[in-house]
Amino acid sequence: MEERIQKAIGRTDVVIRRPLATFGDYAVFGGAEAEMFAEKLRQKLGDNAEKVEVAKGFVNITLAREAVTLAVAEADAQAGEWGEGTIEEGKRVIVEYSNPNAFKEMHIGHLVGTIVGESVSRLIQNSGAEVARDTFGGDIGPNVAKALWGLQKERITEPTMAEEIGAAYVNGSHAYEALPDAKAEIDAINQAIYAGEDRALMDLWRKGREVSVEEFRRIWKLLGTHFDFEFFDSDTTETGLRVVRDGLDKGIFEKSDGAIIYNGAEKGVHTMVFITSHDTPTYEAKDIGLAFLKEERWPSDKSIVVTGNEQAGRFKTVLAALVDVAPLVAAKTVHLATGFLKLASGKMSSREGNVITAADFIKGVIEKAKEKNADPLVAEQVAVGAIKYMILRQAPGSDILFDAEKSLSLEGDSGPYLQYALVRAKSVLAQAAPTSEVGAAAPNEPYLIERVMMHFPEVSARAARELAPNLLVNYLTELAGEWNSFYAQERIIGGEHEAYKLVIARAFVNTMTNGLTLLGIPVPEKM
């Protein structure tokens, strides 16, 4: 519809917006040209528009009954394809997110990136693009050495649980700070991993990494995500080192106190070390290596990297260096920063060993959900929906306050509220006699829910374009509210216009199902 309005006006630069319901279905700001726009719209839209009015520089368009009916019929008929777009067709987009580090447990910070990254991936895919998902985890460096040192002290050669490794990391970390001998041993282990010649050590390293990653995969699956590529530091060090050394010769990087740094002063970014004076690469050099690795494994038109906003400064330096090293790769790279997850219940401490793990957090929310849902599968769907909604409802970048109590109250403005509205609609359809009649008689004035529903394709498209799942969350919340109002005010089965109301119910089920799926929120059958 937006496209038709633009065409009718003959201008692609006008912004079509959704006005307050009292003004109409679509609005265009025309300023002095408003009357002219309105005239064109009246001509081109013809019977599709019931009203085209000018007010305070705006052109307000109210669709005719027939046009609304058509949109609702599409929502009903297109089922899973309702809301799909084509603007990104033919494009290849790679999205990096989650990025947990091996030998550490995934904590609640990773949850945010994982959930935002997955939804952004789905939204872009829905716009027609081919999407690859990748995650990049640390599996080498001082933190890994600390964990391995801890495992060696406990004489563990066959680690089997993520908690075991997490505990070893915490022990190693404390020892590193407190005991000079331990510090020296850990530093030696770090060097030895890079060298890769100590058989026993490398064996422990491989096993430990596998245990960590198995645990990550379990959580990813629970959250409805998976990765086409699981990259590790160890995959990127070689390329990173080579590119940075090469850049040193070209004058892009410089030597300072024995280290190789990128001087960001000129570009107004932080100056950072890329290769240490011990000749080991830092995370920054590995990031450069990763950009090349991605290019090699899955060439793309666009590369999106989702990380916490505390990494924004670091990322700017890496991107500035990448501009000098590989301008084309840098130009298509977009950084999406996510906010911190804060818990309303307090008790969140960043002190080592006191971090809330993703697994524990999810488990806790599932336990709460079980209080109201006997079926464990449903409890899990409700819990995951509650967590995802809380995170996705706000613009990426702003901090998130998670209140478990509120999220699971199932009252308005929560994941379960959306799921509940959907389940109710499904229940109505299950009880209705199957009708497949086309062109069921509709009341003259469309219900509000019909007018809200027809905007779904436009909202999904904009959410994808702006990498902003929160826009879709807001919209679906409004839609669920409209459904609940419709449901409360109108008798569906056995009521007037029953056949048409069932079309609305089916269209609503499709819209909500597709919308929740784009957010990665589970769609329960019952709850």
Next chain:
RNA sequence: GCCCCGAUGGUGAAACGGAUAUCACAUCAGUCUUCGGAACUGACGGUCCAGGUUCGAUUCCUGGUCGGGGCACCA
């Protein structure tokens, strides 16, 4: 010290330079309880401060206040 991000009803959030600033929670008052009440309806109440740009500013610019984050051999 320097850099980045943020500040919207009591609370948590929307608003691509445009209309009467949109929701939800909480509070108060109702509906009704026959398709699933975990619902619906209504009331209450808000753009941090001072300038500037603009026909028009929550939005852009400058300064200030408050809060969060980052700042080379950690990731």
